[in-house]
Amino acid sequence: MIHAAGLTKSFDTKGGETVHAVRGIDLDVPRGEAFGFLGPNGAGKSSTMRMIACVSPRTDGELSILGMDPNTQGIAIRDRLGVVPQQDNLDEELTVRENLYVYARYFGFSKTYCWAKADELLEFAQLTEKANAKVTALSGGMKRRLTIARSLVNDPELLLLDEPTTGLDPQARHVLWDRLFRLKQAGVTLVLTTHYMDEAEQLCDRLVVMDGGQIVAEGSPAQLIARYSTREVVELRFVPGTQHAAEPVASKLVDRLEVLPDRLLLYTQDGDDTLEQAHAAGIEPVASLVRRSTLEDVFLRLTGRSLVD
Numbered sequence: 001m002i003h004a005a006g007l008t009k010s011f012d013t014k015g016g017e018t019v020h021a022v023r024g025i026d027l028d029v030p031r032g033e034a035f036g037f038l039g040p041n042g043a044g045k046s047s048t049m050r051m052i053a054c055v056s057p058r059t060d061g062e063l064s065i066l067g068m069d070p071n072t073q074g075i076a077i078r079d080r081l082g083v084v085p086q087q088d089n090l091d092e093e094l095t096v097r098e099n100l101y102v103y104a105r106y107f108g109f110s111k112t113y114c115w116a117k118a119d120e121l122l123e124f125a126q127l128t129e130k131a132n133a134k135v136t137a138l139s140g141g142m143k144r145r146l147t148i149a150r151s152l153v154n155d156p157e158l159l160l161l162d163e164p165t166t167g168l169d170p171q172a173r174h175v176l177w178d179r180l181f182r183l184k185q186a187g188v189t190l191v192l193t194t195h196y197m198d199e200a201e202q203l204c205d206r207l208v209v210m211d212g213g214q215i216v217a218e219g220s221p222a223q224l225i226a227r228y229s230t231r232e233v234v235e236l237r238f239v240p241g242t243q244h245a246a247e248p249v250a251s252k253l254v255d256r257l258e259v260l261p262d263r264l265l266l267y268t269q270d271g272d273d274t275l276e277q278a279h280a281a282g283i284e285p286v287a288s289l290v291r292r293s294t295l296e297d298v299f300l301r302l303t304g305r306s307l308v309d
Contacts, residue, residue: 001029001030001031001033001065001066001157001158001189002027002028002029002035002052002063002064002065002158002191003027003028003062003063003064004025004026004027004028004061004062004063004064005026005061005062006024006025006026006060006061006062007022007024007025007026007027007048007051007058007060007061007062007063008020008022008023008024008058008059008060008061009021009022009044009047009048009051009056009058009059009213010059011059020213021044021047021213022044022047022048022051022213023044023212023213023214024060024061024214025044025048025208025210025213025214025215026215027208027215027218029189029191030189031157031187031189032184032187032188032189033189033190033205033206034180034184034189034190034192034203034204034205034206035189035190035191035192035204035205035206035207035208036191036192036193036194036200036203036204036206036207036208037049037191037192037193037207037208037210038193038194038197038200038207038208038209038210038295038299039209039210039211039299039303040211040299040303043210043211043212043213043303044210044212044213044214045193045210046086046162046193047213048210049160049162049191049193051063051070052065052070052160052191053078053081053083053160054070054074054077054078054081057070057071058070058071065077065081065158066080066157066158079107079154080154080156080157080158081156081157081158081159081160082151082152082154082156082158082159082160082188083151083159083160084147084148084151084159084160084161084162084164085147085162086162086163086166088143088144088146088147089147090135090143090146090147090150091135092134092135092136093134094134094135095131095132095133095134095135096122096127096130096131096132096133096134096135096138096146097118097119097122097131097132099135099146099150100114100117100118100121100122100146100149100150100153101114101115101118103150103153104117104118104153104154107153107154109153114153117153118153119131121149121150121152121153122149124149124152124179124182125145125146125148125149125179126145126175127142127145127146127149130142139172140167140168140169140172141168141169141171141172141173141175141176144164144165144168144172144176145175145176145179148161148164148176148179148180152183156188157188157189158188158189158191159183159188159189159190159191160191160192161180161190161191161192161193162192162193163192163193163194163195164176164180164192164194165177165194165196165199166194166195166196173196173199177199177202177203180203181203184203190203192204197294197295197296197299198294198295200221200295201221201294201295204220204221205220206218206219206220207219207220207221207224209224209298209299209302209303211302211303216302216303217298217302221295224295224298225293225294225295225297225298228297228298228301228302229267229293229297229298229301230256230267230268230269230293231268231269231270231292231293232268232269232270232271232274232290232291232292232293233265233266233267233268233271233290233291233292233293233297234265234266234268234271234274234275234278234288234289234290235263235264235265235266235288235289235290235291236250236263236264236265236266236278236283236285236288237262237263237285237286237287237288238262238263238264238285238286239262239286240261240262241261243259243260243262243263243264243285244259246264246283246285247259247264249278249281249282249283250264250266250278250281250283252281253266253268253274253277253278253281254266254267254268254274255267256301258300263285264285265297265300266278267293267297271290271291272290275288275290
């Protein structure tokens with residue numbers, strides 16, 4: 001569905017400086033996969049997505065979408081794409097159903113088809129009861145579901161989602177995850193960016209971690225955790241600022257230690273044993289817990305900061 005080799009994106013700022021947003025990345029996304037781009041702000045994720053969406057030309061390298069070249073076949077590619085932008089851009093003067101109808105008409109479908117498709121997508125997005133409501137009356141989660149439904153009016157083979165659940169409450173996020181999972185089951189290829197590690201673990205079969213315009217890691221969530229972290233993590237929480245006193249002692253217990261504003265993270269294969277050693281060494285945190293490693297730990301290892309920065 002997507003092939004890139006040496007893909008590069010550069011642009012000049014008003015001050016005459018050249019910014020290299022994407023620095024020669026390689027990737028392949030097969031049909032039916034849920035593929036994720038993860039990384040801190042400014043890593044090059046959105047620039048890559050814009051090139052895939054055929055709205056920003058590549059500077060150099062190879063890029064093929066659905067077997068076609070975006071530089072010469074952009075219109076044909078966009079006819080088979082669905083795009084969910086980071087910010088909802090719904091028409092607030094129209095009803096929920098009219099938003100779907102009007103957008104479907106842009107693709108040249110008949111009026112009869114567009115109304116039927118609108119009703120089908122309202123049911124998919126669990127918005128049938130809101131069909132005649134204005135967009136302004138919808139909650140944030142409902143607007144996001146409507147934006148995703150709108151991206152499906154042309155039955156896309158490839159769906160691009162830029163941070164699909166940012167700003168939503170946990171319940172709304174889980175409803176969206178269910179809708180996206182159903183699309184994947186129906187054979188739609190999903191490509192998404194996200195700032196939520198749990199979302200990546202839930203949705204992505206495979207993902208790449210980007211930093212500084214380059215791919216620094218690639219694999220399934222489980223593969224990345226196994227490769228770049230340990231089986232378990234001991235979290236020792238302190239009154240902010242007091243954790244530094246325990247840092248020298250804790251560093252002797254494990255090969256990898258991360259220091260955060262209110263805690264120490266000890267990376268270990270046996271969390272319970274390490275926690276016992278920490279207590280025996282005289283470390284007295286306010287609270288402690290043993291948990292499994294997550295993608296957030298991978299990001300701390302690869303980029304030196306949490307995913308949301």
